[in-house]
Amino acid sequence: MRVRADGLGRTLAGPPRRRVLGDLSLDLPGPGVHAVLGANGSGKTTLLRLLALLDAPDAGELRFDGERVAGPEGVSRRARRRATLVFDRPALLRGTVRWNVEFALRARGVPATERPARLAPWIEPLGLGPILDARVDRISAGEARRAALARGLALGSELLLLDEPTANLDPLSAGLVERVIADLGARRETTVVLATHDLAQARRLAGQVHFLAEGRIVQGGDAAAVLDAPRSPALAEFLGVENLFRGVVEDRGDHQRFTAPGIDWAVIAERRGPCWAALPARDVLVARERPVSSAMNAVEGTIERVEERGPTVLVVLTPAATGDAPAPRLAAAVTRATVQAMGLAPGQRAWLVWKAASVRLLDG
Amino acid sequence: MGPFGRALELIGTLDPRVLEVVGLSLGVSLAAAALAALFGLPTALALGLGRFPGRRALRAVVRALMMVPAVLIGLLAYLVLGRGGPLGALGLLYTPAAIVLAQAVLAYPLVTALFVAAFEQVDPLLLDATRTAGAGPWWVARAAVRQAAPALFAAGLTGFARVLGETGMTMMVGGNIAGETRTMTTAIAAETMRGAFELALALGILLLLLSLAVNVALLFLEPRSDARAR
Numbered sequence: 001m002r003v004r005a006d007g008l009g010r011t012l013a014g015p016p017r018r019r020v021l022g023d024l025s026l027d028l029p030g031p032g033v034h035a036v037l038g039a040n041g042s043g044k045t046t047l048l049r050l051l052a053l054l055d056a057p058d059a060g061e062l063r064f065d066g067e068r069v070a071g072p073e074g075v076s077r078r079a080r081r082r083a084t085l086v087f088d089r090p091a092l093l094r095g096t097v098r099w100n101v102e103f104a105l106r107a108r109g110v111p112a113t114e115r116p117a118r119l120a121p122w123i124e125p126l127g128l129g130p131i132l133d134a135r136v137d138r139i140s141a142g143e144a145r146r147a148a149l150a151r152g153l154a155l156g157s158e159l160l161l162l163d164e165p166t167a168n169l170d171p172l173s174a175g176l177v178e179r180v181i182a183d184l185g186a187r188r189e190t191t192v193v194l195a196t197h198d199l200a201q202a203r204r205l206a207g208q209v210h211f212l213a214e215g216r217i218v219q220g221g222d223a224a225a226v227l228d229a230p231r232s233p234a235l236a237e238f239l240g241v242e243n244l245f246r247g248v249v250e251d252r253g254d255h256q257r258f259t260a261p262g263i264d265w266a267v268i269a270e271r272r273g274p275c276w277a278a279l280p281a282r283d284v285l286v287a288r289e290r291p292v293s294s295a296m297n298a299v300e301g302t303i304e305r306v307e308e309r310g311p312t313v314l315v316v317l318t319p320a321a322t323g324d325a326p327a328p329r330l331a332a333a334v335t336r337a338t339v340q341a342m343g344l345a346p347g348q349r350a351w352l353v354w355k356a357a358s359v360r361l362l363d364g
Numbered sequence: 365m366g367p368f369g370r371a372l373e374l375i376g377t378l379d380p381r382v383l384e385v386v387g388l389s390l391g392v393s394l395a396a397a398a399l400a401a402l403f404g405l406p407t408a409l410a411l412g413l414g415r416f417p418g419r420r421a422l423r424a425v426v427r428a429l430m431m432v433p434a435v436l437i438g439l440l441a442y443l444v445l446g447r448g449g450p451l452g453a454l455g456l457l458y459t460p461a462a463i464v465l466a467q468a469v470l471a472y473p474l475v476t477a478l479f480v481a482a483f484e485q486v487d488p489l490l491l492d493a494t495r496t497a498g499a500g501p502w503w504v505a506r507a508a509v510r511q512a513a514p515a516l517f518a519a520g521l522t523g524f525a526r527v528l529g530e531t532g533m534t535m536m537v538g539g540n541i542a543g544e545t546r547t548m549t550t551a552i553a554a555e556t557m558r559g560a561f562e563l564a565l566a567l568g569i570l571l572l573l574l575s576l577a578v579n580v581a582l583l584f585l586e587p588r589s590d591a592r593a594r
Binding site for chain 1: 487489490492493494495496497498499500503506507510511513
């Protein structure tokens with residue numbers, strides 16, 4: 001199913017009234033896993049509720065396969081059957097797991113004879129066998145989340161909306177859930193929208209990623225393209241680009257410079273004027289002496305700290321002051337072996353080096 | 365043997381006069397509570413789950429109705445059911461049916477208000493989970509009733525306890541006719557005025573035990589804090 005949102009807005013009643021979504025546009029071309037990526041409080045749940053036709057937007061419109069299904073006038077109850085939202089809490093009714101799935105299927109109008117077959121395919125993949133006839137207040141939180149997911153899957157809707165499906169799950173439960181989502185994506189029958197703040201999960205599962213910030217989709221499209229080439233400072237920050245500065249691009253005849261207080265970098269830019277510059281730490285080299293290389297940017301300074309960051313080590317350097325303004329700190333990511341071989345430690349002098357092409361210039 | 369001892373004897377020997385009054389009382393009050401619940405449930409579903417203008421005002425009206433004195437309801441019921449009243453032709457005045465009706469009217473606002481409170485305790489996400497299954501209002505209401513069932517039962521029980529103890533109104537519309545419309549409370553009042561304390565005491569003890577039983581039941585229906593913390 002193709003899902004198109006145009007200019008969606010949603011203000012939550014107060015107090016205080018809060019504009020959660022404003023002018024949000026989104027185009028999900030069809031089956032596959034589409035991640036909506038965003039920080040906590042960015043409006044992911046609000047967006048999923050709109051897509052599930054549980055709430056009406058106060059601006060804009062929503063279309064399923066070209067048909068208008070929601071707008072400020074309300075939502076189409078009939079179209080609601082095409083979408084199912086699995087919440088970030090289990091939301092199971094008093095009763096057993098099996099009863100809950102049955103109830104949802106009965107409510108959907110699925111005949112009694114068909115109901116067992118709707119649930120059956122999800123029992124084993126989600127590890128529900130042992131708890132199927134257990135009361136929902138007697139199972140663990142992780143089991144309840146998986147049961148709620150099974151209920152959503154059994155409904156077999158064309159549009160499946162998953163709100164943080166693995167948040168607060170142990171690795172085993174999360175693994176089961178992720179495998180089910182990956183299978184759904186591979187089968188390409190269901191349009192899955194996966195709301196998550198987990199970058200790695202979006203990379204693992206989603207073909208498309210849509211980054212939600214400040215109430216709108218800031219950047220969306222092919223997962224690799226979005227996650228490896230952020231076009232907005234909000235996404236760059238979310239992705240953990242360590243060196244992110246606001247400044248101005250100027251022309252210097254044969255090349256361009258990005259300048260900000262304490263910063264004067266060679267960049268490759270087609271634009272001029274104010275913008276953000278994002279420099280991933282992994283693109284920055286560390287040298288003991290002023291290197292002779294093709295890299296256009298080299299800054300000398302004092303290593304302020306050396307900190308472990310997962311598989312790599314972040315070397316944070318305070319550049320020596322050049323102009324009148326103090327230069328902001330810069331970070332380089334290197335391997336642990338490099339730190340040992342070079343004997344990098346706080347207080348030492350070092351050079352940071354990077355190519356003009358490594359600096360991404362972003363609007364915003 | 366004093367009146368208290370004789371009262372215990374009446375209870376111990378399962379005196380037919382005691383049994384008859386207790387039986388009628390329980391029957392009438394259960395019927396009244398059930399009737400109040402029957403009408404209160406749809407009202408409470410609308411007021412507790414519905415989204416329509418004037419909902420808050422209507423809820424205030426229901427709460428205000430709880431404050432109407434029972435004796436006033438008795439008077440109105442008397443006028444409506446009595447000879448010459450709109451429903452006088454039914455000949456219900458001074459019958460158990462009249463008591464049931466009057467008690468149901470008395471219990472209705474209380475039961476409804478408690479029902480509304482019970483529905484408000486239901487996590488809205490549970491209802492959204494039913495909506496997202498593509499279900500209409502009927503199924504959302506079913507989900508709400510199921511989830512609120514213990515609280516709804518407790519509300520009905522509270523209504524039952526309220527009308528079981530009602531005296532003046534019951535006497536006005538029932539007439540306290542021995543063997544026909546004598547309930548525990550009206551019998552206690554009448555026997556006390558006659559100076560026949562042993563029967564009054566026996567019924568009083570039973571009424572107290574019944575109230576106690578209802579309260580113990582309510583205690584068990586309360587959501588336990590350890591279940592809530594999950």
